[in-house]
Amino acid sequence: MSKESADRPVLLQVERLTTVFDLGDREAAAVRAVSFMIRAGETLALVGESGSGKSVTALSLLGLVRPPGRITGGSILWKGLDLVHLEETRLHRIRGREIALVLQDPGAALNPVFTVGDQIIETLLAHGVVPKPGARARMLELLDAVRIPDPDRRADDYPHQLSGGLRQRVMIALALAGDPELLIADEPTTGLDATTQSRIVDLLRDLVERHDLSLLLISHDLAVVSACADRVAVMYAGQIIEEGPAQAVLHNPGHPYTRGLLASVPGAAPGVPLRGIEGAPPRLGELPPGCAFAPRCPEQFDRCKTVMPESWAHDTGTVARCHLHDPGQAVPATTDEGGAPGP
Amino acid sequence: MPLLEVEGLVKHFVRRRPLRSTVVVHAVNDISFTVDEGESFGLVGESGSGKTTAARCILRLTTPTAGEIRFDGEPIRSMSRQQLRRLRRTVQPVFQDPYASLNPRLPVGESVAEPLVVHRIGTAASRQARVEELLDQVGLDRSHLRRRPDELSGGQRQRIALARALALGPRLVVLDEPVSALDASVGAQIVNLLMRLQRDLGLALLFITHDLRLVRHMTTRVAVMRAGRIVETAATQAVFAAPRHPYTRTLLAAADLASRRGQVDPGENRPDDGDTPLREVAVGHWARV
Ligand SMILES: Nc1ncnc2c1ncn2[C@@H]1O[C@H](COP(=O)(O)OP(=O)(O)OP(=O)(O)O)[C@@H](O)[C@H]1O
Ligand SMILES: Nc1ncnc2c1ncn2[C@@H]1O[C@H](COP(=O)(O)OP(=O)(O)OP(=O)(O)O)[C@@H](O)[C@H]1O
Ligand code: SF4
Ligand SMILES: [Mg+2]
Ligand SMILES: [Mg+2]
Numbered sequence: 001m002s003k004e005s006a007d008r009p010v011l012l013q014v015e016r017l018t019t020v021f022d023l024g025d026r027e028a029a030a031v032r033a034v035s036f037m038i039r040a041g042e043t044l045a046l047v048g049e050s051g052s053g054k055s056v057t058a059l060s061l062l063g064l065v066r067p068p069g070r071i072t073g074g075s076i077l078w079k080g081l082d083l084v085h086l087e088e089t090r091l092h093r094i095r096g097r098e099i100a101l102v103l104q105d106p107g108a109a110l111n112p113v114f115t116v117g118d119q120i121i122e123t124l125l126a127h128g129v130v131p132k133p134g135a136r137a138r139m140l141e142l143l144d145a146v147r148i149p150d151p152d153r154r155a156d157d158y159p160h161q162l163s164g165g166l167r168q169r170v171m172i173a174l175a176l177a178g179d180p181e182l183l184i185a186d187e188p189t190t191g192l193d194a195t196t197q198s199r200i201v202d203l204l205r206d207l208v209e210r211h212d213l214s215l216l217l218i219s220h221d222l223a224v225v226s227a228c229a230d231r232v233a234v235m236y237a238g239q240i241i242e243e244g245p246a247q248a249v250l251h252n253p254g255h256p257y258t259r260g261l262l263a264s265v266p267g268a269a270p271g272v273p274l275r276g277i278e279g280a281p282p283r284l285g286e287l288p289p290g291c292a293f294a295p296r297c298p299e300q301f302d303r304c305k306t307v308m309p310e311s312w313a314h315d316t317g318t319v320a321r322c323h324l325h326d327p328g329q330a331v332p333a334t335t336d337e338g339g340a341p342g343p
Numbered sequence: 344m345p346l347l348e349v350e351g352l353v354k355h356f357v358r359r360r361p362l363r364s365t366v367v368v369h370a371v372n373d374i375s376f377t378v379d380e381g382e383s384f385g386l387v388g389e390s391g392s393g394k395t396t397a398a399r400c401i402l403r404l405t406t407p408t409a410g411e412i413r414f415d416g417e418p419i420r421s422m423s424r425q426q427l428r429r430l431r432r433t434v435q436p437v438f439q440d441p442y443a444s445l446n447p448r449l450p451v452g453e454s455v456a457e458p459l460v461v462h463r464i465g466t467a468a469s470r471q472a473r474v475e476e477l478l479d480q481v482g483l484d485r486s487h488l489r490r491r492p493d494e495l496s497g498g499q500r501q502r503i504a505l506a507r508a509l510a511l512g513p514r515l516v517v518l519d520e521p522v523s524a525l526d527a528s529v530g531a532q533i534v535n536l537l538m539r540l541q542r543d544l545g546l547a548l549l550f551i552t553h554d555l556r557l558v559r560h561m562t563t564r565v566a567v568m569r570a571g572r573i574v575e576t577a578a579t580q581a582v583f584a585a586p587r588h589p590y591t592r593t594l595l596a597a598a599d600l601a602s603r604r605g606q607v608d609p610g611e612n613r614p615d616d617g618d619t620p621l622r623e624v625a626v627g628h629w630a631r632v
Binding site: 164192193194195196198222260266267271275276277281 | 527528530539
């Protein structure tokens with residue numbers, strides 16, 4: 001993993017990205033002013049629970065949100081080019097060739113009536129990265145790169161003949177076919193058992209290191225994230241609520257939600273009740289005013305219920321969207337703060 | 344006497360493939376274990392190792408190919424109709440996907456009451472009171488009763504499935520991946536709830552999962568399955584402190600992803616130990632080594 005990542009060039013810079021959906025009577029933002037960046041060779045993990053907006057963020061990056069869903073604000077700078085306003089033909093060329101996406105649902109992305117080998121060859125030819133005579137050899141190379149044993153035989157299998165782990169490898173091979181610089185992997189290990197998960201994680205790490213790939217890893221599994229990521233961004237109700245170096249976010253987070261998430265994972269003390277978080281995340285379009293986490297937050301105070309918090313630096317190196325870290329705000333320990341501005 | 348005894352359980356599936364030879368899947372291949380009254384027992388193993396098949400045999404959702412399952416020492420095979428009826432009250436399932444056990448068109452309150460109706464327990468009024476008590480036990484309030492499953496969150500649905508499973512006052516609850524479809528923060532609430540109910544109601548749990556962290560957290564004894572067999576079984580603490588079977592070690596290493604950063608892939612091909620018998624390697628600690 002990249003150590004001196006701070007002086008690597010920025011590949012992707014997302015600023016205040018907002019994506020909305022139509023809910024019939026009104027529209028609701030599934031991604032709310034999300035900002036982050038990815039440097040060359042870096043792995044950024046986007047974590048968060050179901051419905052927090054991870055997949056919609058990923059789809060937005062590549063202009064793949066289906067209408068009437070749409071991006072209503074912000075910018076996505078890919079090596080300086082704003083993808084939000086790029087014409088479809090040019091965006092099409094970036095997809096797969098420069099930024100590749102491994103979709104969350106492998107069933108949807110693999111065609112059941114073609115062998116996996118043929119699907120990879122088709123993708124190679126579509127990207128124009130190899131001439132037809134060399135395509136089969138390159139396909140076998142890709143299957144080998146994702147560590148599928150006996151590629152020559154497996155190439156002739158149909159998707160349903162593969163285990164979940166092998167299918168996920170084929171998906172990654174397909175994504176690598178266009179030789180991209182940034183790989184977006186949406187829940188690449190979800191639904192796989194622990195041994196298979198760990199093999200996919202090993203594979204991703206290996207690809208990042210050996211092929212100098214940048215990785216946007218989307219997952220709700222903190223163990224997977226901690227094994228791969230250089231930096232971690234935590235999403236809640238469409239916003240990034242904490243971001244920073246993986247070590248800091250996963251061990252010394254500043255945001256009460258991140259802390260609760262970490263305390264939800266069974267760990268060192270068997271039999272002891274997990275600290276977890278009470279309640280459930282808000283539904284799309286049913287956001288509370290103020291801080292979206294306030295109804296579940298053990299540390300919430302008056303201001304949280306009415307004022308949406310800004311992002312503030314936290315001592316351990318993360319940036320947290322929480323009033324507790326607002327330096328201009330006197331945070332009452334237990335007393336009433338009365339909504340008055342701090343000293 | 345253990346509450347549940349599984350002895351030499353075998354379940355084969357015959358899979359016929361068009362234009363190809365028929366294969367027999369040895370889903371469960373001669374497994375034995377016991378669960379005591381009030382105990383929390385874990386069954387772990389990777390996908391396809393036979394956990395769900397074993398559970399389905401115990402729940403009598405499928406007929407074993409061979410072997411014996413006993414409750415309170417009584418083999419299921421030789422039970423009378425009446426005993427089987429009573430057994431249905433003793434053992435209850437909770438599955439990964441609550442949709443499987445909840446009728447999507449029925450208000451969830453009726454789903455919870457259904458086992459009481461089927462077993463003709465109580466009057467309409469006493470059943471209503473019981474349903475409210477159950478809801479209380481799983482941390483929901485009455486406002487949830489009228490809703491349909493799709494109007495509830497995943498965690499709330501799993502609470503309803505649990506309330507339904509508890510309706511008849513079971514002694515053993517078989518939980519097949521009960522939290523793996525839930526978010527971590529919600530899964531933690533269900534885990535806490537299960538541990539509290541187990542303690543308060545003196546329930547025995549057969550907890551099936553491939554998440555070792557959960558097994559360590561929730562169970563006192565565990566059996567590790569691989570390819571239809573139990574390769575190691577002991578007190579959970581012992582298995583975590585001193586795993587004896589190479590496969591168990593692989594599983595533990597896989598679960599500990601973070602600390603394996605930079606280590607080598609244990610590999611897809613492990614030696615097969617099909618013929619090595621289970622051996623007592625320490626008191627109460629059995630492994631195929
Ligand atoms: N096409 C759509 N139309 C309407 N709402 C949508 C659509 N796609 C996603 N959403 C909503 O947007 C929100 C964010 O969804 P998203 O799929 O990004 O979540 P996620 O973080 O990827 O969750 P998961 O972990 O379950 O994959 C959710 O409330 C979801 O229901
Ligand atoms: N009805 C069936 N017909 C044929 N084969 C089956 C059937 N049910 C299960 N199997 C096979 O039996 C084996 C054991 O499956 P089982 O579902 O018990 O595994 P599991 O340990 O529960 O896995 P998972 O963790 O994925 O739920 C698998 O190879 C499976 O494909
Ligand atoms: S802003 Fe308030 S409610 Fe939101 S996370 Fe911080 S303390 Fe909790
Ligand atoms: Mg998603
Ligand atoms: Mg199963």
